[in-house]
Amino acid sequence: MSRKPYHREVSKTTWFLKQSRYQHYMLHEISSVFVAIYVGVLIVGLFRLAQGPEAWSGWLAAVTSPIGVIFHILVFIFSIIHTTSWFKAVPQAMRIQRGEEIVPGNLIIGAHYGVWAVVSVVVLLVAGVA
Amino acid sequence: MKVVNTDIVIIGAGGAGLRAAIAVAEADPTLNIALVSKVYPMRSHTCAAEGGAAGVVKESDSLDYHFNDTVSGGDWLTDQDAVELFVNEIPKELTQLEHWGCPWSREDTGKVAVRPFGGMKIMRTWYAADKTGFHMLHTLFQTSLKYSSIRRFDEFYTTDLMIDDGVCRGCTAIEMRSGEMTLFLGKTVIICSGGAGRIFPFTTNGAIKTGDGMAMAYRAGVPLKDMEFVQYHPTGLPGSGILLTEGCRGEGGLLVNKDGYRYLQDYDLGPPDPWPRLKAMELGPRDRLSQAFYHEQKKGRTIPSKWGDVVHLDMRHLGEKKINERLPLVRDLSRSYVGADPVTDLVPVRPVVHYMMGGIHTDINAATPMSGLYAAGECACVSINGANRLGSNSLGELLVFGARAGRHAVEYVKTVGTLEGDARIEKQAGDAESRIKSLFKRTGGKQRVAALRRDMNMTLEEGCGIYRDENSLIDTCTRIADVRARYRDVRLEDKSNVYNTDLYQTLELGAMIEVAQTVAISALQRKESRGAHQRLDFTARDDENYLKHTMAFYNPNGDPRIDYADVTITKSQPAARVYGGAAA
Amino acid sequence: MSERQIELEVLRYRPEMDDKPFFQTYSVPCQEEWVVLDALNYVKDEMDRTLSYRWSCHMFVCGSCGMAINGEPKLACKAFLRDYQTKIRIEPLSNFPIERDLVIVQDDFIEKLESVKPYIIPKQEKPIDQGEYLQTPAQLKAYKQYSMCINCLLCYSACPQYALEEKFIGPAALALAHRYNMDSRDVGRSAREHVVASHDGIWACSFVGACSQVCPKDVDPAGAIQQVKFTSAVDYLTSFLPGGKR
Numbered sequence: 001m002s003r004k005p006y007h008r009e010v011s012k013t014t015w016f017l018k019q020s021r022y023q024h025y026m027l028h029e030i031s032s033v034f035v036a037i038y039v040g041v042l043i044v045g046l047f048r049l050a051q052g053p054e055a056w057s058g059w060l061a062a063v064t065s066p067i068g069v070i071f072h073i074l075v076f077i078f079s080i081i082h083t084t085s086w087f088k089a090v091p092q093a094m095r096i097q098r099g100e101e102i103v104p105g106n107l108i109i110g111a112h113y114g115v116w117a118v119v120s121v122v123v124l125l126v127a128g129v130a
Numbered sequence: 131m132k133v134v135n136t137d138i139v140i141i142g143a144g145g146a147g148l149r150a151a152i153a154v155a156e157a158d159p160t161l162n163i164a165l166v167s168k169v170y171p172m173r174s175h176t177c178a179a180e181g182g183a184a185g186v187v188k189e190s191d192s193l194d195y196h197f198n199d200t201v202s203g204g205d206w207l208t209d210q211d212a213v214e215l216f217v218n219e220i221p222k223e224l225t226q227l228e229h230w231g232c233p234w235s236r237e238d239t240g241k242v243a244v245r246p247f248g249g250m251k252i253m254r255t256w257y258a259a260d261k262t263g264f265h266m267l268h269t270l271f272q273t274s275l276k277y278s279s280i281r282r283f284d285e286f287y288t289t290d291l292m293i294d295d296g297v298c299r300g301c302t303a304i305e306m307r308s309g310e311m312t313l314f315l316g317k318t319v320i321i322c323s324g325g326a327g328r329i330f331p332f333t334t335n336g337a338i339k340t341g342d343g344m345a346m347a348y349r350a351g352v353p354l355k356d357m358e359f360v361q362y363h364p365t366g367l368p369g370s371g372i373l374l375t376e377g378c379r380g381e382g383g384l385l386v387n388k389d390g391y392r393y394l395q396d397y398d399l400g401p402p403d404p405w406p407r408l409k410a411m412e413l414g415p416r417d418r419l420s421q422a423f424y425h426e427q428k429k430g431r432t433i434p435s436k437w438g439d440v441v442h443l444d445m446r447h448l449g450e451k452k453i454n455e456r457l458p459l460v461r462d463l464s465r466s467y468v469g470a471d472p473v474t475d476l477v478p479v480r481p482v483v484h485y486m487m488g489g490i491h492t493d494i495n496a497a498t499p500m501s502g503l504y505a506a507g508e509c510a511c512v513s514i515n516g517a518n519r520l521g522s523n524s525l526g527e528l529l530v531f532g533a534r535a536g537r538h539a540v541e542y543v544k545t546v547g548t549l550e551g552d553a554r555i556e557k558q559a560g561d562a563e564s565r566i567k568s569l570f571k572r573t574g575g576k577q578r579v580a581a582l583r584r585d586m587n588m589t590l591e592e593g594c595g596i597y598r599d600e601n602s603l604i605d606t607c608t609r610i611a612d613v614r615a616r617y618r619d620v621r622l623e624d625k626s627n628v629y630n631t632d633l634y635q636t637l638e639l640g641a642m643i644e645v646a647q648t649v650a651i652s653a654l655q656r657k658e659s660r661g662a663h664q665r666l667d668f669t670a671r672d673d674e675n676y677l678k679h680t681m682a683f684y685n686p687n688g689d690p691r692i693d694y695a696d697v698t699i700t701k702s703q704p705a706a707r708v709y710g711g712a713a714a
Numbered sequence: 715m716s717e718r719q720i721e722l723e724v725l726r727y728r729p730e731m732d733d734k735p736f737f738q739t740y741s742v743p744c745q746e747e748w749v750v751l752d753a754l755n756y757v758k759d760e761m762d763r764t765l766s767y768r769w770s771c772h773m774f775v776c777g778s779c780g781m782a783i784n785g786e787p788k789l790a791c792k793a794f795l796r797d798y799q800t801k802i803r804i805e806p807l808s809n810f811p812i813e814r815d816l817v818i819v820q821d822d823f824i825e826k827l828e829s830v831k832p833y834i835i836p837k838q839e840k841p842i843d844q845g846e847y848l849q850t851p852a853q854l855k856a857y858k859q860y861s862m863c864i865n866c867l868l869c870y871s872a873c874p875q876y877a878l879e880e881k882f883i884g885p886a887a888l889a890l891a892h893r894y895n896m897d898s899r900d901v902g903r904s905a906r907e908h909v910v911a912s913h914d915g916i917w918a919c920s921f922v923g924a925c926s927q928v929c930p931k932d933v934d935p936a937g938a939i940q941q942v943k944f945t946s947a948v949d950y951l952t953s954f955l956p957g958g959k960r
Contacts, residue, residue, distance in 0.1 A: 002308055002309055002626070002627035002628050002729065002730055003307060003308050003628055003729060003813070004628075004729035004730075005729070005811035005812060005813055005819050006727050006729070006734065006735060006811060006812040007811050008808065008811075008812070010808075010809070010874075010877040010878060012878060015874055015877060015878065016874065018785075019785070019924075021922070021923075021924050021927060022874055022922065022924070025874075025920075025922045025923070025924075029920075089921065089923060091937075092923070092926065092934060092936055092937030092940055093921075093937060093940035093941065093943075093944065095937060095941060097852070097855060097856060099852050100851050100852045100855050101855075102855070169768075169770065169778070170820070170824070170865075172776070172777060172864070172865050173768075173770055173771075173776045173777060173778045174776075175770065175771065175776070177771065177775050177776050177864075178771045178773060178775055178776065222842050222843075225842050225845060225846050226842055228846040228847065229834070229836070229839075229840060229842070229846070229847065229899075230833065230834055231833060231834040231894070231897060231899065231900070233854060233857070233858055233861050234846075235851075235854070236849055236850060236851050236854055237851075238850065238851060239848070239850075240848030240849050240850045240853070241846065241848060242846055261775070261862075264775055264864070265861065268861070268863075272832040272833045272890075273833045273834075275827075275828050275831075275832065275833060276833050284824070307813055307819075336770035336771040336772065336776060337769055337770045337771075337772070338770045369747065370772065370773075372772065372773045373773070459774075459775070462774070463773060463774070466792065466794065467747075579759075579763070580758075580759035580760065623763035623764065624763050624764040626728060626730045626731070626764070627730060628728070628729050628730060628813065628814045629766050629813050629814040629815075629817045630766070631758070631765075631766045631767070632763040632764060635758075
């Protein structure tokens, strides 16, 4: 038997370093960790609020401390990354056909940004910021 | 040597081979099928067919119309019993393919849509955008996966037919990834190995179209029929030879020369209506259009380009929407390969070798003169194409005659019972293996494959092109004979076993040289002009002497022996071929 | 026509001689409008008969000549030299065993293709003499994109999930299953489900999306897989409702 197929090994730990599109994918995946942590922080805040004014102001002081602010900026950046990379992929998962036409991807992405903007404004209004 | 015992061996897994395999599996599921191909089925060249497949389906059409178009399109060299059967069966075959999932383009009502094609009196070409062959091939391949009796042997290069006492029983093939010789031993063989466009340097045909099956049958004593008829497609991309479908013109594309003039009106194809008139101008038959290019070139009215002389295909008026919907591949190919976007630019085109009308001689049941051997598809010549095939008849042909080959092979297998002589065949297989081994053992071979191939290519291009004459043909025959002699001293440079493409190219070249020789000799001996065979020294059709099929028989040591066979004429007597306004 | 000297660095592997692959450089005089495949053909004809690779149609439709060109999965017939620098690195498609030189072993893909039952499973057979099934242009459009796959395997080569988990059915085969699921003539979705909607099927896809980015025919297998995930999830949830299958 002359055959001797050669198998190239793929590293289970560093494969994503090989291509920029894999790195983008990893960035997208990692960004979700920050979103998750922030959800945790908010839940803790809610918990603190239930415990009374002192607990609440302690939490408030923590999140507005310099470290808290840096943390918020980081989370904000990763949330943006997470959201935009998801929105970019939406037309693939959400293919809408009307008659013989496929609704253009940009329209679907645009609609998502639109809804995002509206929800953000509503949240800010409710929060009394705007 | 590995031995695969089976009932029916099919060589080639393109459109015809797959259709034959399915026909066998449906006719008798107990029969074992070995489907042997030198490529994976979906790589077969059927995938490159673009425009469509003709079949009568619309109210305004009739089987007689399709019959008449095909017979006159073939310049009366077609066998009319075969054509009648073909036009009758093709609508059923196309419908069958629809049931199997082929994504035919549709009308708003949901019925299949048809488009006009060259030389056809009525629009009757079923199409799947401009990837019809691709979709047909993949539909057939995927459908074939349903049948457990079809056992595929992908990437096995077939070397020889196994013949015992005049009966074809199987073949030997090399498993390309191991280099191991395998004997496929059965009761009957169907060859569906495709054409041989690669004998020419400038062709739409893929690298695999090297006439292996034609040469194999020919060496085994089966005649090759009408080999002088080689179709030039009028619209290939210059440089690469990539096909731009006749569908471009079916949808309304125009051919213009350097003055922007629709020159086809000067060649009995007018009037130059602004709308597509069927059987006229750009919708004339391929032979006439390619010949018109030759004359325009002689008159100095073609356009010089870096790839040689061209004319322009103008599709700009079709608009982006229609081009994207009907001709997406054409747009992709034109933009990529010649930098011309059909939506905004004129696309340079020129005639390019496309199809072999000739092939392994078969009857209307796809049976060759040798017991147990069938052939279908481009490798075969039934003949429904005669001296010039109409566009969109070849995809139909591979379905109709692929299926017939399968069904008749099943009938044949039922009649033969148990066959003796396996030991003799194993010895034959051993001889076939020794011949391959001798290539490996040979030392000091002086002839390089690439050089021999180039010599063969250029010789045919120069002597067996759109127009031929006595002197150029004699010269071609001499030079091909020389190439054939030199091939005996060919040098195999790669002596390894695993996926040795040097070996397969060497064997393919051997097949191509045999086929090329039949083309040249058959052309030399046909002293008339008919369809795609145009002689500058015999410009008229000569029904008295040449309303006959050329039969080329193998001669191991010299030129093929040429004989002739009668053409079957049933209801259409030879007449003048009329196109343009006069055909209305 | 202008000529350009190109350095082709080709990964060679001759199993009968080599223990592992190595790069061999060929300096090739190329025409400006050539594709990488033309350059390889030049090497094969004029420089080195032992170099092996697959090719046929030279027009982006047979799917034979997939290879990694400067690390990117490409059809060699669609990789124009005008888009490359003087040095071009050519390797066999990644994620597949190398049979020899640029020729990969593709048995695994063929088996997976077969496993998804890629053919019409009709509600009931319709006799041929009753003509075609009606299918409107809109119904055709619903699956047409997913029927364009030429099985060139660029998507498998780009897919990190397939690289890490070889049992993954993979992009092209799953897109093909989706093609038949979406065909108005087909009712075979449930027959395909146990392969398609399994752990090694759509759920092994983490939506990296590389498959769709490298697809030379814009099939968008990644999109197809996400759409199947959606319908399968809906199937799963509705199975708990009264009258559901569970």
